[in-house]
Amino acid sequence: MQRVLLVALGGALGSVLRYGAAVLAVRWFGPEFPWGTLVVNLVGSFLIGIVNEMAADALVLGPETRLFLATGVMGGLTTYSAFSYESARLMEAQAWTTAWIYVLVTTVACVALCLLGIAVARGLR
Secondary structure, eight states: OHHHHHHHHHHHHHHHHHHHHHHHHHHHHOSSSOHHHHHHHHHHHHHHHHHHHHHHTSOOSOHHHHIIIIIIIHHHHOTHHHHHHHHHHHHHTTOHHHHHHHHHHHHHHHHHHHHHHHHHHHHHO
16 A cells, blocks of 8 residues: 555656646747647656666665656656656667567557547547
């Protein structure tokens, strides 16, 4: 139960950070481009690399801290960070074909399914 609470608290924090980034991005740059999403995806991808490296290989962070930060905060901030980390690990393992299939299928399929969801929702209205 403690692990679930760590993920929940971290997820709440990450979600609030994402919201704050979106609000600030619109205020600073305007609504024409999704700067907030881009920023949290970039920052989240960078931070999940640091957190997982310090937890897995350097053993600087314990498993609970990793769970709170990587799964909770980064998961609430952006799920793109997990995707980036998994892709990078496949590439580090020299599993290039698998890595690029994962990157391409995830990117294309997620955008396509989002478009399909929009179309379904519009059809239901």
